[in-house]
Amino acid sequence: MIWLALKTLIHEKGRLFITLMGITFSTILVLTQVGIYLGMMGYATAIIRHTDADIWIASKNIQNFDFALPFPEERINRVSAIPDVLWAERLVLTWGFLKLTDGGQEQVQIVGYNPDTGIGAPWSMLVGSPSDVKGGRYMIIDKTSEQRLGRLEIGTVWELNEKRFKLVGLSKGIKSFTTSPVIFMSYNHAQNVYGMVGAEQTSYIVAKLKDKRKIREVVRDLNATMKDNDVFTREGFIFKTVMYWTVQTGLGMGFFLTAILALAIGGAIVGQTIYANTMEHLKEFGTLKALGARNEDIYKVIFSQAGINAGIGYLVGSIFILFARGSIERAGVPLYLSPGIFFTLFFIMILTCLLSAYFSVRRIKTLDPVMVFRG
Template sequence: MASQANAGAQGGKIIKMAPRIAYRNLFHDRLSLLVTLVGIVFSVLLVAVQCGLYIGSEKKIAAVLDQAPADLWIVPLGTKSFDDPALLTGHEKYVALSTPGVSRVEEMMVSFARWRKPEGGKKAFILVGLDWKNGGLKPWNLVEGSIDTLATPNTVAIDKSYFKDLGIEGNGSHAEINGQRVTVGAVTKGIRSFTTLPLAFTPIDRARKLAGASINQATYQLVSVKDKDQIEDIRQALEKRLPNTEVLTQQEFRDRSVNYWLFNTGAGAALIAGAALGIIVGIVIVAQTLYASTKDHLAEFATLRALGASASYIHIVILVQAILSAIIGYALGFTLSMGLISLTKDTTLTIVMTPKLAVALFLLTLGMCILAAISAIFKVTRIDPAGVFSG
């Protein structure tokens, strides 16, 4: 029996048993574990979908903006968002080009228009005129047709996901825009607006014609500068020279558009509320099951305490239980979320998962489970180790 004392004096290693106790406690009651995991999975799924929709909405709102990296945007005074079209007077491009430090100016036209379906019926949409002939932005994600095809008179590019809304069958279909006959000359994939209005792309000259704008008019002037350090100076110069416009940086215009749609309309608040609900539900379910699990194992925690375990040793057991629950719940919830995202890939529902969101979601799940462990920790902190004795 003295063997252990001798061995102890020689020094060596210690096998950490707290994680193993946590693991066994967790898997001992499978039903309780199942309830915990369902709670976490539900929470992860809800938060992932809500956040994914939020990011997806942001991407849709800024779909064209993100593809047109200008340094400065000259926009009509009072513009609320990218798809809040008004027209500049027409001389802004030349004013901008004559401003020192400006290297290039690209025009863009955004207009509401009316689409007459081939089989009858009308649909409002957003006509986007791009200036790619002068090196500007051109339709992207083309899956049928080409940019060259769009050079053909009266052709437009339509996203595949809008075929049904616009009553067309595919590339080569005919329709009318504001009473003028057009042909679908190219098809894009995954370019959707945040609203229910479809987007159609065409060269800016044709967009002007279809929208009834004059030859020099545009909705936006996209300004590139020679020296990025001079952006603020050039902005001030442009603002001085173009008093009836606003000059915004790319980020400012993006933020303004996103904030308008997500916060002024309340759509973003609904998504954030949904995500918050998911977090609350997750915390409540995990807290309840962890607390119940701790109560089930109180005798063991009291024994640990009687054996001399520090309070932190017991807290570690509970925290490891929470962390293990978080890892398993996250893995399952994330897998389900990715499955759902994959299923909705070709639908109008844009749910986006980014690496940053995946990491944030994991940290959130971890935090949620650790927060949920607090009630259980309070419970064990009050354990009286004297309860281990029979008397």
């Protein structure tokens, strides 16, 4: 009966075109909303995800990764003293103002890490190496920041919070959630670059365990002993950060609602088209029944039409997004798309369209084939 579904769809080209346009736009909207949301969450949690640590210790009541408050760095000794801890390291996260060549300034996010261990260092380098920041006022800036900061040339000297730093490396694709350019430098210089984090203070202590299976016990012990700090597992801190931006700021909810609306619009378009199609072709379906078709045979026709519409519309929308992806990202909009997202949204779109065909199926159930004898 898929044969009949296809023939009917192709026969009514105008209707097919309008339905496909609707689903295509719905797909584009859903994919961009979900992709941008995931892209932004990816940036918000990038440093946590790319730092090889099992445990994150932050200031008390921290809301998310970007809003760290300083605390005494000597607390690292309490962490290192735990037998299950393989290593512990300090990490500074602060903010500063970078003077631009045109005299203006731009707010930047500063990450200070230990260049000897490389914990918290940029994970993707275009030019130079993470260890290049060692031994002086050296910094690495992300290449994507050129849009905000102007041309980034290795060896040039920049003024950051009235201190001069030499650009020694360019990282690739590392952005912050706030869209501020990310600057990496050595831990010691990050401590002194601005008043927020003072000497002998840190923003984070990160730790790696000898045996990750003991993570719950270690976190519990640390929480008990470090009353002035919050202790998270890596996943817990990612979740905390994502939830902050998603729920507390309402930002994620905005993306979520738009994506749901787009899905609903796609479903409504298919449902409305399929229903109108069913009502227009009731006599044909009645004829099918008279000729010996079971209700299930006719359901197959209706569901196939919904599925074909959804499948083709989604495919066209996805191809469009894949082609437009580069331009979107070049415009500075984070867009995270993976095969998993495409497959998941495909099944959601198919399901939405099949559900929207349900009302047509209900109409068929009560269709009396006697109608075929009415002229």
